[in-house]
Amino acid sequence: MKKVTAFIGNHQKHSTYKAVCEFERNLKAYGNIEFEIVFLKDYQLEYCRGCKVCFEKGEEYCPLHDDRDILMEKMIQSDGVIFATPNYAFHVSAPMKNLLDRLAFTFHRPRFFGKTFTAIVNQGIFGGNAIVKYLSSMGGNFGFRVSKGCVLTTLEPRSEAAQNKITREIKKASARFYKDLMRAAPPVPSFFRLMTFRMSRTSIQLMLDDKSKDYRYYKENGWFESGYYYPVSLGLVKKMAGRIFDGMGKRMVKRS
Ligand SMILES: Cc1cc2nc3c(=O)[nH]c(=O)nc-3n(C[C@H](O)[C@H](O)[C@H](O)COP(=O)(O)O)c2cc1C
Structure with missing residues (x-):
């Protein structure tokens, strides 16, 4: 049994949520997976104040007392982590960026070795590839094994061909993620x-x-x-x- 947690960066149960649910169905068809969906909006996460206390003294001295450690604990307890976000103004959504800011001390002190990470980005038209690249780099900085993510163009109304393309992309990404999740040895570094x-x-x-x-x-x-x-x-x-x-x-x- 592998535990996978998906962190979703937008508020609505729209195409990003639907993509994550499809990803979950695919993973469960491949093997024994426990899957949890976490909407960041449901957690209290203050904005980083830039004091750098987490870098210098330690994250336990952060002056903000909120749900940061609950979210991090969910990552620690997972074998696989998915960051799913819509493309907002050519970047991740604000709640997703806030999570990254609040966990930036992990770039100094990486810890998620032996765990697999991927990114799902939904876009209207353009810019999603750069966001997947950005999130993949963040995942690597955290210490994860990074599995190539996917960009889904989810404009509505959607033709059958466009929907089929989305389904195909999710299928390929979930197959890659599952394969990486099941690998025993951690990767040789680049x-x-x-x-x-x-x-x-x-x-x-x-x-x-x-x-x-x-x-x-x-x-x-x-x-x-x-x-x-x-x-x-x-x-x-x-x-x-x-x-x-x-x-x-x-x-x-x-x-x-
Ligand atoms: C504030 C905002 C900014 C957006 N910026 C972009 C953008 O820069 N590029 C793009 O392709 N789509 C952009 N979009 C479209 C969304 O990425 C797209 O509709 C996506 O499917 C939303 O995810 P959701 O269906 O899960 O809500 C934007 C949407 C919003 C609401």
Whole structure:
């Protein structure tokens, strides 16, 4: 049994909600899935005030006391997470962006390793691909394995051909997501992800100390010594690239 949670960024049970329900039906046809739909509108989530306390001292010191941790706990308890949002003014909806802002400390201290993420974006006409790309990058920053998402053009009234295209896209995306959800081993990082890890940890190690939450988090996780966030066989080329990224990180710190 795998648990999947879909976070929906708009208020109405319109095409985004319907797409998520279709995704759920497909997943349940593939295997044993427990599926939860979370409408962000049903949770109290204040706007980030930009104090950066979460980055520096820790998320537990955030001055906002709302449902942030309930939402994060839902992610922690899931094997798979879906972010579903309409395209509003060429971006994610405001509640979805607010969630990302409030969880931005996770980019410093990623934690969702071994879990799968995907994005579903509904659009009227144009701009959805850039939003899927953006959300996929956020999912990667959180630590998820990212499964390629989908963009659905959901203008109404809709022809039968347009509806069939939507159904096909959801089917393909849910099949990809299910396959990724069932993978046992976490992915080998791309060069970009490896570089991000190695350069961040070098600068954290050289510039910060025990007073910093990031420093303690890296230390507790053994990340100052490891090749990547989690045990993975990097292969010769990536091992060498990792050393080069370490050196680049050191030079960057010296220059700063
Ligand atoms: C405030 C607002 C802004 C929108 N901006 C865009 C946009 O930039 N590009 C686009 O293709 N569609 C845009 N749309 C259309 C929605 O993305 C589209 O209708 C989508 O299907 C809405 O999702 P829903 O059916 O789940 O409500 C916008 C809609 C609203 C209400």
